[in-house]
Amino acid sequence: MSPPDWNARYSAPEFAYGTEANSFLKQHADLLLDPVLSIAEGEGRNAVYLASKGLRVHAVDNSSVGLAKAAKLAADRNVVITTEVADLQNFAPEPNVYGGVVSIYAHLPSSIRAQLHPLLTQTMKPGGILILEAYSENQRGRGTGGPGDPDLLLTCGKVERELVGLETILLQETERDVLEGKFHTGLASVIQYIGKKVSIG
Structure with missing residues (x-):
């Protein structure tokens, strides 16, 4: 499948x-x-949900159409977000900027994750929190969402190897009902991770 x-x-x-x-993000957003x-x-x-909690949110995606809808959703809900159209293969945020990083179903090839994940760690301030949820390799064949290519799916081991420099608060593979529009619907196997940056880097 392309x-x-x-x-x-x-x-x-x-x-x-x-x-x-x-829902995993909502559960832990106060961190x-x-x-x-x-x-x-x-x-x-x-992004709009987090902005509604009073956070300043910078939303990045490679789809200008998606981010245009994001801006409209923010306006409709009377909140402000900033957006940036960027290919994550080339995305390079400035170091020591963010108190939080959110990665929800960002299914990227391992070659891109190898470049991006260290940059996400570096862009966090000491004490910053990263929240991630993605489909696991065991999601393949379920038909309830996510890519078919295992290289785009995560395991706990991949997360441990790729997100270096963070103290693990939570890391688990679990099954849960994901009910997010027509493309993410049904019982799914997911990886959930929360990490805290403990040193300057």
Whole structure:
């Protein structure tokens, strides 16, 4: 299966993954410090939720169509977010900027993660929190969401190897019902991670 054309997917009037924030993120959002970087943000559901909690949120995605919908969703809910259209393969945030980083279903090839994940650690301030949820390799074949290529899926081991410099608060593979629009619906195997930056880097 070829990867989605994200501008095409987000061009439909409805929101591909709904307008409500990811439930794992909502459960732990109070851990995040200001400001927050949200990667692979898509149509804005998570960024808008975090902005509604008073956080300054910078939303990054490679789809200009998705981020345009994100900006409209923010306006409709009377909050402000900033957006940036960027290919995560080339995205290089400044060091020591963010108190929180959010990665929700950012299914990237391992070659891109190898470049990006160290940069996400570096862009966090000491004490900053990273919250991640993604489909696990055991999600393959379920038909409830996510890519079919195992290189795009995570395991606990991949997270431990790739997110160096963070103290693990939570790392688990679990099954849960994911109900996020028509593309993420049903019982799913996911990796959930929360890490804290403990040193300057």
